[in-house]
Amino acid sequence: xxxxxxxxxxxxxxxxxxxxPVQLNCEIEGEQVKHVDIELSQVHRSIEWIGTxxxxxxxxxxxxxxxxxxxxxxxxxxxxxxxxxxxxxVPARAHYIRTIAAELERIHSHILWAGVxxxxxxxxxxMHYTWKLREKVLDTTEYLTGNRIGKAIVTIGGTKRDIEEKxxxxxxxxxxxxxxxxxxxxxxxxxxxxxxxxxxxxxILRRDDAxxxxxxxPTARASGVKKDVRQDEAYAAYPDLDVKAITPKELLxxxxxxxxxxxxxxxxxxxxxxxxxxxxxKQMPEGKIAYESKLAKVLSDVKQLKGxxxxxxxxxxGEVFHYLKMVGEETxxxxxxRAPTYNNILSWIPMLxxxxxxxxxxxxxxxxxxxSCTNRAAIADGKELGNEKLHRLSVEKxxxxxxxxxxxxxxxx
Amino acid sequence: MTxxxxxxxxxxxxxxxxxKFPSKRIPESVNGFLEKAEKGKAKINPAIPVPEGFRGRxxxxxxxxxxxxxxxxxxxxxxxxxLPKEKKVEYHLFRCSFCGQCVEICxxxxxxxxxxxxxxxxxxx
Ligand code: SF4
Ligand code: SF4
Numbered sequence: 056x057x058x059x060x061x062x063x064x065x066x067x068x069x070x071x072x073x074x075x076p077v078q079l080n081c082e083i084e085g086e087q088v089k090h091v092d093i094e095l096s097q098v099h100r101s102i103e104w105i106g107t108x109x110x111x112x113x114x115x116x117x118x119x120x121x122x123x124x125x126x127x128x129x130x131x132x133x134x135x136x137x138x139x140x141x142x143x144x145v146p147a148r149a150h151y152i153r154t155i156a157a158e159l160e161r162i163h164s165h166i167l168w169a170g171v172x173x174x175x176x177x178x179x180x181x182m183h184y185t186w187k188l189r190e191k192v193l194d195t196t197e198y199l200t201g202n203r204i205g206k207a208i209v210t211i212g213g214t215k216r217d218i219e220e221k222x223x224x225x226x227x228x229x230x231x232x233x234x235x236x237x238x239x240x241x242x243x244x245x246x247x248x249x250x251x252x253x254x255x256x257x258x259i260l261r262r263d264d265a266x267x268x269x270x271x272x273p274t275a276r277a278s279g280v281k282k283d284v285r286q287d288e289a290y291a292a293y294p295d296l297d298v299k300a301i302t303p304k305e306l307l308x309x310x311x312x313x314x315x316x317x318x319x320x321x322x323x324x325x326x327x328x329x330x331x332x333x334x335x336x337k338q339m340p341e342g343k344i345a346y347e348s349k350l351a352k353v354l355s356d357v358k359q360l361k362g363x364x365x366x367x368x369x370x371x372x373g374e375v376f377h378y379l380k381m382v383g384e385e386t387x388x389x390x391x392x393r394a395p396t397y398n399n400i401l402s403w404i405p406m407l408x409x410x411x412x413x414x415x416x417x418x419x420x421x422x423x424x425x426x427s428c429t430n431r432a433a434i435a436d437g438k439e440l441g442n443e444k445l446h447r448l449s450v451e452k453x454x455x456x457x458x459x460x461x462x463x464x465x466x467x468x
Numbered sequence: 469m470t471x472x473x474x475x476x477x478x479x480x481x482x483x484x485x486x487x488k489f490p491s492k493r494i495p496e497s498v499n500g501f502l503e504k505a506e507k508g509k510a511k512i513n514p515a516i517p518v519p520e521g522f523r524g525r526x527x528x529x530x531x532x533x534x535x536x537x538x539x540x541x542x543x544x545x546x547x548x549x550x551l552p553k554e555k556k557v558e559y560h561l562f563r564c565s566f567c568g569q570c571v572e573i574c575x576x577x578x579x580x581x582x583x584x585x586x587x588x589x590x591x592x593x
Contacts, residue, residue: 242471
């Protein structure tokens with residue numbers, strides 16, 4: 056191939072290296088990625104649309120279905136928004152239970168991600184090993200909430216279940232388990248020469264790029280941006296816990312903003328979550344777990360709300376943001392969900408520039424993308440751009456081409 | 469020696485972590501195997517018991533239901549449909565997301581969680 060000649064390859068939308076549909080249009084020169092363009096919107100579930108046809112009590116659990124891995128973050132954000140519109144005060148104990156659930160979720164998400172990252176690098180034994188460690192947090196979640204994944208514990212004005220004194224033992228046991236295994240995970244991921252070769256100085260996101268592209272969560276923190284909603288705008292029980300945003304400096308002594316740093320930040324955050332849970336158990340106050348224990352009463356309390364509010368939470372992948380507007384009807388007038396992947400996706404462009412084709416999977420996975428949570432329906436003229444309309448547009452275009460000049464070729468390309 | 473290699477060598481002398489449910493060897497068809505087990509022709513390798521308060525399949529006690537429709541108002545998945553003629557409801561397992569709101573709101577405890585979790589099937593009924 057002659058010098059300087061580039062060609063395009065499309066990775067995705069359905070691709071074995073990407074777990075969810077997204078398309079990376081890469082411009083390649085030899086083995087090197089010169090430029091990347093990202094095409095989103097390959098998966099829609101119309102969750103927001105469904106949400107505007109349900110009452111807030113129902114939407115709480117609809118929000119939980121936005122993401123399987125981080126479902127507390129969506130229910131929490133939505134509940135925060137409803138609570139602030141309705142002026143509901145959440146009891147202190149409920150805040151602690153919410154925090155414990157949210158931190159368990161972070162442990163789960165980060166360990167799951169570490170397994171996926173190992174798989175992308177071709178280390179399937181490491182993947183199975185990490186996922187073996189993940190079982191403990193899932194068992195604990197099941198023990199506390201009644202299911203492994205769908206926790207259904209956060210509700211408007213508090214939580215559905217209490218965490219009782221007698222359950223503390225199992226939670227502490229899980230905390231100790233992760234504390235003990237942390238050094239093992241650290242050695243496996245950070246001391247392995249091959250993982251180091253594949254992750255060090257690969258997919259670099261510089262600090263100023265992270266800032267200008269509004270990256271969030273571990274992606275931003277691995278580049279040295281100290282932002283964390285738990286620290287900056289503490290909510291739930293976090294004001295009592297004194298959370299500090301974690302950067303790779305604490306473990307590695309320097310910040311390079313590469314894939315390796317992002318692994319280190321997530322591993323450190325597992326340890327941080329363990330500490331937060333232990334603190335919560337120590338400080339948990341007595342009291343009610345919800346402002347109102349009768350669901351029927353909650354249902355009538357949120358029936359005719361008026362106003363708008365937001366909810367924010369530091370999810371495992373970064374900041375989640377919900378906007379809610381109620382206009383005195385039973386159902387929300389508007390509900391907007393912004394998942395952290397939305398912010399992080401543009402970081403792929405600087406990360407992938409100059410990378411090799413073989414690095415695309417691990418760099419793409421390093422921001423822990425979640426496309427189904429990110430994509431939203433396309434709305435044109437206030438109406439959904441449905442199948443029929445799209446088809447009509449297409450027919451119209453063909454017709455106009457037929458009429459216009461050059462139509463004999465049939466195709467406008 | 470890398471840390472992972474050490475773990476792998478150690479694993480050689482340990483029992484597998486996974487609980488082999490429902491059978492020790494992969495059956496040709498899981499459903500077929502379960503059917504056989506029901507008839508007593510095959511033996512199920514027991515699952516790890518689910519904890520107290522597990523949210524499994526929902527049992528609907530039709531005779532208890534007073535048709536107040538509260539459950540339909542809180543179900544996020546439209547899994548419960550009201551039958552106006554009979555003043556009862558119909559529960560659709562395949563739509564349920566096991567959130568537990570209906571169980572919580574039912575004034576006469578006509579809906580209850582069971583510990584059943586083997587719910588995947590080819591048929592919707
Ligand atoms: S558990 Fe939830 S989803 Fe299932 S029927 Fe009850 S309210 Fe509906
Ligand atoms: S809430 Fe209970 S009693 Fe009322 S309709 Fe539903 S199942 Fe029947």
